[in-house]
Amino acid sequence: MTELVHTRADLAAARAAAPGRTAVVMTMGALHEGHRQLMREARKRADYVIVTVFVNPLQFGPNEDYDRYPRTLEADVEACTAEQVDLVFAPDRAEMYPGGTPSVTLNAGPTGEILEGASRPGHFAGMLTVVAKLLLLTRAELAFFGEKDYQQLALIKRMVQDLEIGVEIVGVPTVREPDGLALSSRNRYLTAEQRQAALALSQALREGALQNEPARVLEAAGKILEDETGVHVDYLALTDPLLGPAPTAGPARLLVAAKVGTTRLIDNVPLHLGAPA
Numbered sequence: 001m002t003e004l005v006h007t008r009a010d011l012a013a014a015r016a017a018a019p020g021r022t023a024v025v026m027t028m029g030a031l032h033e034g035h036r037q038l039m040r041e042a043r044k045r046a047d048y049v050i051v052t053v054f055v056n057p058l059q060f061g062p063n064e065d066y067d068r069y070p071r072t073l074e075a076d077v078e079a080c081t082a083e084q085v086d087l088v089f090a091p092d093r094a095e096m097y098p099g100g101t102p103s104v105t106l107n108a109g110p111t112g113e114i115l116e117g118a119s120r121p122g123h124f125a126g127m128l129t130v131v132a133k134l135l136l137l138t139r140a141e142l143a144f145f146g147e148k149d150y151q152q153l154a155l156i157k158r159m160v161q162d163l164e165i166g167v168e169i170v171g172v173p174t175v176r177e178p179d180g181l182a183l184s185s186r187n188r189y190l191t192a193e194q195r196q197a198a199l200a201l202s203q204a205l206r207e208g209a210l211q212n213e214p215a216r217v218l219e220a221a222g223k224i225l226e227d228e229t230g231v232h233v234d235y236l237a238l239t240d241p242l243l244g245p246a247p248t249a250g251p252a253r254l255l256v257a258a259k260v261g262t263t264r265l266i267d268n269v270p271l272h273l274g275a276p277a
Contacts, residue, residue, distance in 0.1 A: 002081040004088045008137055011089045015139055020047025024140035026131060029053040030070040030185035031079045034175035038144045039083040041172050050138050051080050053090040058126025070185060096133065105129040108155055111243050115255060116151050119234050127152060128159050135167055143167050148174040148182050150255060150268045154243050176202065182267045189263040197230030198260045201267045208254050209271040214238055214246050217254060217271065225258065232259045249274025
């Protein structure tokens with residue numbers, strides 16, 4: 001049975017009694033199959049698995065969906081129990097930030113100012129701050145994050161490297177619906193018509209990944225997005241795996257963000273430019 005705790009004191013007590021290697025999966029709740037895949041991967045490599053459930057106010061902008069972000073803790077704990085998670089840590093805002101909004105946060109650096117960072121100022125500072133706090137509170141040796149939030153994953157890896165935080169960050173491939181839509185807690189906001197339009201994101205990425213020249217990648221993906229009137233593109237970007245300039249040959253990443261109705265969705269795929277690897 002999964003244990004549920006809400007305070008850092010109870011987390012510390014549970015963690016002190018935990019056997020062997022500990023892994024953490026950090027979430028904002030509203031758990032879906034993508035989160036459950038993270039739990040399964042954590043279960044394979046750790047003796048003790050912690051899932052955190054916290055809707056972090058620091059990473060939401062003033063016009064974003066913090067207040068309407070789904071809170072489904074009872075169902076989330078049931079999902080964790082089904083995946084043999086040992087502990088769920090679900091603090092409230094005061095427990096995570098007992099001194100109020102932190103006056104000291106982490107600077108995401110240049111990589112935090114592009115793509116999602118350009119569209120959502122301050123988002124990555126808030127994200128890195130809560131991830132650092134949760135790594136310190138859980139004292140996990142392993143932390144699992146999905147590749148769907150690729151920029152987030154890249155920044156967390158860089159933070160751990162730059163700040164000498166002794167934890168292994170493990171990226172897990174994006175989990176998709178059978179029709180290709182990347183799983184996201186925000187998908188529940190979509191109407192049936194909007195969900196159909198949202199398929200253009202994954203379709204564009206797949207088509208782009210079939211090309212092997214940068215210009216053709218962006219042209220092929222862009223054409224599909226342009227043809228879907230229900231999708232309003234924020235960015236379509238081709239980068240190297242570290243989110244730097246795209247190479248002319250070798251591994252690369254194709255990323256997209258768009259609004260469908262009032263719901264902002266992101267997705268990405270790996271690809272290889274130049275001659276086949």
